[in-house]
Amino acid sequence: MDLNFYLTWFGVITLGETVRYLLVAGGMFLAFLALSRWLAPRKIQDKPLKFKDVRREIAASLVSCVVFAGVITLTIVGLYTGVLTWRSFQLSVGATILFQIAMAIGHDTYFYWTHRMMHGRRLFRTVHLTHHQSKAPTALASYAFSPIEAAVQVGFVPLWVLLVPTAPENVGFFVAHQVIHNAFGHSGYELAWPGFARGRITQWFATTTHHDLHHSEGRYNFGLWFTWWDRMMGTEHPHYRERFDANARPLFRRRGTAQAAPVAAAGSQGNA
Template identity: 45%
Template sequence: MFGVDAGRYVIVAAVTSAIVWGLRRTRLGTRKIQAREATAADMRREMFQSLRSIGVYIVMALLLLWAFGGAGIYQFEGSYGFGADMALLAATIVAHDTYFYWAHRTMHHPKLFKYFHRAHHRSVTPTAWAIYSFAIPEAVVMFAFIPLWLTIVSVPIWVMFMWANFQLIRNAMGHAGFELHPRWWLSSPLTRWINTTTHHDLHHSGGFNTNYGLYFTWWDRLMGTEHPRYAERFAEVVADRSSSPAPAAAAPEGEKAPVPA
């Protein structure tokens, strides 16, 4: 189980990193969001913490398997039909985004941050390797969505597997440090509610108490926690500067995430 989950993590992080490495050597290279470069030490820490989190997930999963007599919470191996399964996948994604927003925002409380979330925020300039770069208590909180959701809704195994891969890829994109979405993304009513890389990067680099959402901007907009310069910053990052190359974009001036070393 650990090998499978660790393998998925390494593949997604490595492929995302390779895509970013390649794009930075094209005319799109100015889409790097921060001027600062993540160091080798940053990436080693992100890898170690992510692999440790996967270990926590496996222990939690085994405890659930034991508690449910071997059948575990994954007892529905069938299907409701393709259309119904896709609706369940969409519902799982929306539910997870809601869970993530409130759990994430709660872990930013001053009395909880040090123990739950500070380890993740050591990545001021995150990379795709930071997908699961959590402290152990945060890893437990992140895993808890699965048994909570499956207690409420009976979701087929293959649908949960699709969701697990979806959240892994979107997490890697959010931490890539390079804007991967097209410049029209925030101008279209069909896509502007879906988070971009810039959205989460601002949370790490300057908007410490903003942009808590994982997949969507709904909760941040509703609760007034979206970074006030998000749209402006996105426009700066995706601007076509190929005719006059400029240095890599820096974080918003005067903003710095208050993260202890």
């Protein structure tokens, strides 16, 4: 294969990543903006939306799309040249679901520990600060990473498929779900039902409030999909469930009622 072949892949993947970001993150941002009056009781922070933040989140995310395409293209180069091997195979429906769960657990573990490393004194400024410039994130911040962090984030999929035999549909579903989940996690609105953060099963799934608290306060909630790593390692926000309860209010109750006070207080606290 010649250079043009790989450059074509790079161009097509960059375009695909960009369109996917604009459709999912951009679409969710615009939808929540259009519904902002109706969703006001579910808004997590009171900070007003600033155009310069929106522009910064979009610009950083578009750079990340190029980095994602670069890493994926390098993986394709590795596969075509035989340096890398993807042991893909067909699975039954049950096995596909089990492998999907395993992939989510693997990614949550990868994300938690790389994320905690990026909060170390040496790496935070150079690698992770770009993402934390969004203290009250919107869906557009989904991929607002520094180029190094973007490479770390996208690196999970090639790493996983090289280490674990994985069917193509598992990769497809993972990527689709990850994009949507990430946009929701940064949307600034809590859409889970009341009691979700305390349910016997649902308490183990991270909510938008969970990740929003990470952006507003910095020191807690490093997990992505699940809450168990934070709970096991003592890094879960001490008032996460109370904050969630305050955010997951009935939609007919407007801000400014007595219940809004804890949320407003959360928004006023600085980053760690």
